[in-house]
Amino acid sequence: MRLDKTELALIGLVVVFVLGGMAAPGWLVFLMTVALAKALVVQGVVMQMKAGLVSFGQGLFYCVGGYAVGMGGQFLGINAALVLLALGVVVAIIIAMVLGLLLTRYREIFFAMLSLAFSMILYGVLVKSQELGSTDGFNVNNWTLFGSAMEDGTQATMTVFILTVLCAGVVALFLNRYARSAVGMTCEAIRENEVRVEYLGLSPRWIQYANYVMAAGISALGGGLTALAAGHVDPDMAYWTTSGEFVFIALLGGTGHVFAPFLAAIVFALVRTYAIEFVPNGWQMILGFTLLAIVVFLPKGLWSLFTRKNAGAVAPAPSKTSTGEAGA
Template sequence: MRLDKTELALLGLMAALVVAGPLAPGWLIFLLTIALAKALVVQGVVMQMRAGLVSFGQGLFYCVGGYAVGMGGQFLGISEGLLLLALGVVASVVLAMVLGLLLTRYREIFFAMLSLAFSMILYGVLVKSQELGSTDGFNVNHWTLLGQGIEGGDEATLTIYLLTVVCAGVITFLLHRYFHSGVGLTCEAVRENEVRVEYLGLSPRWLHYANYVVAAGVSALGGGLTALAAGHVDPEMAYWTTSGEFVFIALLGGTGHVFAPFLAAVVFSLVRTYAIELLPNAWQMILGFTLLGIIVFLPKGLWSLFRRETAAAPPSQGASPTPAAGGPGQ
């Protein structure tokens, strides 16, 4: 199996992050863990954006993945971390397979608002559930990894960091292959013109459906990793501001490359962390100005900084000059 430049860069980056883990301070390790986990959710948003849809309710699957990890340990007695993550992914995929039958009938603002509505329904259910801690949520039980107990403190922080790096690397590799496959390229064609895709004998609706289901599983994995890292889940994971944050990060990074969500998530986490520290009462304003600056100066996102823009070709010698203002006869 031949690896292209992106895949080789991914392997090198994963190795660097694994080696740097034990050397970095605990606060930075935790920040990177949460950023990488949320970047997986953003990957789900970007998958749908590449096909022409914007989901304002991706927090639904982020929350399902997190709560599945918490409830699996709390009510089912499951302690194996990988099994808990798999439980969240399966639950989200099953839910997406049901909701997708409805949502993929709609486009543009209708899809966005319907996805947001289902996320807010889950938020309302969790807030009213006293057994799940209502607005406070509940803590995640102690978990194991491949049968080995994970102690608290720095060991647990480093372990979940390494697990997140590996999961993010594997998902990024698979998504890169998917985006460059026939189906992935067809999704971009669907974004441009659904009618022409139908003339080719393909169904845009079922392509959107497949995208929606896969994006749900990826987002649930990010939610599960966040729950293991933070040790706590609450209904805010499904709130509209959380889903808006994922769209914010997607716009910040752009959709031009599979690495873009991770770059944007790390930048977003650093900007928000220092904004809260320096201006605790105005940090939202700083984030707003950051997004405004990106939209104005880098409309294709942060990743456009790493892309070589092709120089404009000089006009051919035989091209006719631009006619003077005022037209002939003046």
């Protein structure tokens, strides 16, 4: 299968991130790891936005992925990182297959509020679970990758960074192909006019269902990577503010390109980090002004900066006929 320009660029960015991470300080490597992991959750939000749905409960699957990694090591004795990540993805897909039967019946604010409700139910269950550390959560056990134990902090940080970059690259390549496929294009058609899609003989509900399940699996992968990077999980992963953060990042980046969520997540992480550093009592206000500026000046997100530039670069020159008519 031939790779298009977008896929070649994504592969190039993966190489750049890996090489850059080897030379970057530890704090920046950790920051980029968490940002890229959260960007995977945002990809799940964007997948549903492209189909006309806005999920305010994506933290549900983010939390499921994180807790699956933590509980797999604590209670099942699993130390292999890839197995723990796969466990989180499988559990999230199973939960999404059940919840999706109900949620995909609804649209607009009803879908948003129901998705938020299920996320808050999980939050309430975890807060009441003393075995899982209640509001404090619990630490993730030491994990291994291909049999090698990650006991040293620096080694573990770099390893999970490279693993996150590779997972992000694979997911981005998949989503790029998915967006260009018949199902991916149908999702956008459903957003524009669901009735016409039904007239074509397709089932918008089941396409939404498949989209919802895939988004859940990708989001759980992001949660699992965050748990490996942070070494800790807690119920706040399912709290409504966490889900709101994912929607914030999705709006910040826009839906115009598969790389937009990664760009927005990195910008969000940097803005929040420096806002907390320099304005510790008003960093939320800084984030609010940032979103306000994006909505006002870049309503299609940060990625519209690149699309505007490209549109100007490929603007067609006036034809001789039109030039002659203008002169006449």
